[in-house]
Amino acid sequence: MNNFMAVVSFTLRNKMKTKSFIVTTIIIAVILSIGVNLPYIISQFKSEGGATKVGYTLSNLPEVTEPLKTYFDTNEGTNIHLVSYPDQGSQEGNEQVLKQGIKDGEISGYILLEEDAAAGFPKVTYKSESLMESSVTRTLRTGLQAVKVDYVIKDAQLSDAQKNLLLMPVQIEAAQISVMDNTGTGKTVEQQGLAMGFVYAMIIVLFMGIFITSQLIATEITAEKSSRVMEILVTSVAPLKQMFGKITGMSLVGLLQIVVYILVFLINVSLPHNKDLLAGWNLNLGDIDPLLYVYALVFYLTGYFLYSTLCAAVGSMVSRTEDLAQAMMPITMLALAGFYIGIFGMSSPDSMLIKTASFIPFFSPFAMFLRIGLTTPAWWEIVLSLALLAAAIFVLGWISAKIYRTGVLMYGKRPTFKELRKAMKAYKV
Template identity: 45%
Template sequence: MNRLGTVIGFTFKNKVRTKSFVITTLLLALLITIGIHLPFIIQMFVGDDEGGDNRIGIAANGQTEIAQQIEDYVSALPGNEIQFADLEGGDAAALNKQAKDQDLKGYLTIAPSEGAAFPAVEYVSENGSVPADVQAVLQPALESAKTRFITEGALSDEQIRQLTTPVQLSTVSYDQLAGTGEQNADGPEGDKFNPMNFITVYVLMTLFFFSAMLTGNMIASEVTSEKSSRVMEILITSVSPLTQMFGKVIGVFLVGLLQIGVFGLTIAINLMLPYNREVLAGFDLDFSQMPFDVLAYGLVFYVLGYFLYALLYAAVGSIVSRTEDLGQAVTPLTMLSLAAFYIGIFSLNNTDSLLMKISSFVPFTSPTTMIARIGLGEIAFWEIAVSLALLLASIFFFGWLSAKIYRTGVLMYGKRPSMKELRKAMKAYKI
């Protein structure tokens, strides 16, 4: 056990002190910082092309009642930031001048239209388009004003509000409708699709993919470089091959956690800056709704999935004698991790598909697909338990197999051995 701790400590310190690790970590932290600040940097250089913040004008052209109804509807909306300015005169040049002088985002023109039940409404702006946020507010306001105009007071304000409120389409399964299905802990609405769930699932899946790729290749290259430089022959006399393998896997895992911690701290510091906090507030994220159950399950699958791939990378690295051949040797593992990531990431909107259900029980893909099903879909507890059991069984099996391959492969030089040669060599060792 003491030797295992020594190998873990040596691997961790050796990797952390290398120039490649320091430069890569600092470079990625810098890129993350630039990415977070990019919207602010662009705004500093190009300014706000749409201008006028959230102020738009209205040229009523005699339709003052409709203009007032639009203003009243928008001002009553919760969280509304749009303000209106009255524009005088029907001449286009005069209206354009007023809009530019007042630095407006744009303006509405309301004018009678022959043969139409409702006056024609047009939005005028610098680039001839309606911003998405303005469109989302003005559209229901115009619908409400049109209803009032056509009904001419025949409907009450409450009836008009109900007419202009979009219908919400909810979903329910056959079993839930019949009362035989399991209900979410969040209630019948199944508040599983809130933004925090999606963000948590996406981050965990991406984290697993990059960890499996980067740290796995780091482990394989470490073993191969020691073997190619004949250092392995010296190490093998003082530390057993199994201690070396598990020590390297755990040591590199700690290196990966350190790197993740640095990136997480970088993101947190940058998001806490005043101007970035305003941008973050615009996404309306409520961190009190953090799905801790999804986070806990996700971390369990992340750690177990990491060790499954890491042990296989160590085994593959032990049978390669030259670092030039390592890329080709680890290609199958790279393809497996890519498949796990892409199956999960492209099925986030359909987590109950047959592909997701099958892949959530396959140990090589379950670390990503099971996270997606837990966070964004409906899943029974027995499915989670079976998937964890299969993943643990796979870790023990491939750990045993990797240990035999590692113990045999570290002292086999020359061309990469075939499976037949490996089987012959492994028969000579008992683990």
């Protein structure tokens, strides 16, 4: 037991002192800080005027352009200001003046209207130098829709109150319910959005924590074999204690990094400008179900121990770090498959693929966590998924331990199953 704790302590201290660990942690923390503050940073680079200036000519269907200008001038928050240009007597001349307005920085773009008898409303084209201006066209479309209603019903002699009722959008609220119990309660729209964002972020964290930290174990073991340090270590510490000590030590390193990133996230979210932004979006981190945090920790640890035992076994079989990437390819593909199942399954968490993957140990840390966060799986499904995951960890841990005991003593041979079997017979493992 003392040797095991010594390996855990050595792995933890040795990894935390390395420059790669410190630099990587700092870089990711900085990237996370920038990402959290990105909306505020972007807002600081916006022009002080705020509104996008869009040009038009006075002669271009004034029965549409004038009401449209009035709409944007009288509705706050539309973020568009229409700028009129005098009529030049021809379409080519009008467009030339509008293009000159863009060159001079007076407007960002301009609109052209053409008669369309079949549609009953003019065809509108917005032109600008930008490749994509979806927000501008979306706002213009909203204004044009309001003008179109007045344009079409101008002879219907409706009162202002009737027009307002006609233009008022239909309100519909969505709520997720749970039919697994008698309460029938579920998540509101805000809670659903918050849960989806949390699940998306945690799937990325799970992948980085499970896969990257597990790979570090294989890299460290292979490096020790390559430098012949392993020959010294096996004389003082039993191979199995080395393996599980390294796995436990690296799990603590991974958890420490995650705690650092969580603290960085919470500090940045607590900044005044970000608190105001969250309040404007009506987001409250307290709305996340506390059990979701527990499940995130459980699936992180179980997923980590599943992949780390495999990585330790592979690392023990490889004598040169140059060969490690090729030997790790099957495990890499499994981890990536689980990650992509989780990411692309967010749009359909109740699909048969996600349900099936949630019971496959290599994928369940991602798939079952996705189902718990976005749907309401039955309690027995969660228990069964965790039980299968625990059983897989036990079986693969036992097999990996046997491979590790033999693999750390193999030098100069390709890590094939034939050579491994011969070595296990020779060492009576």
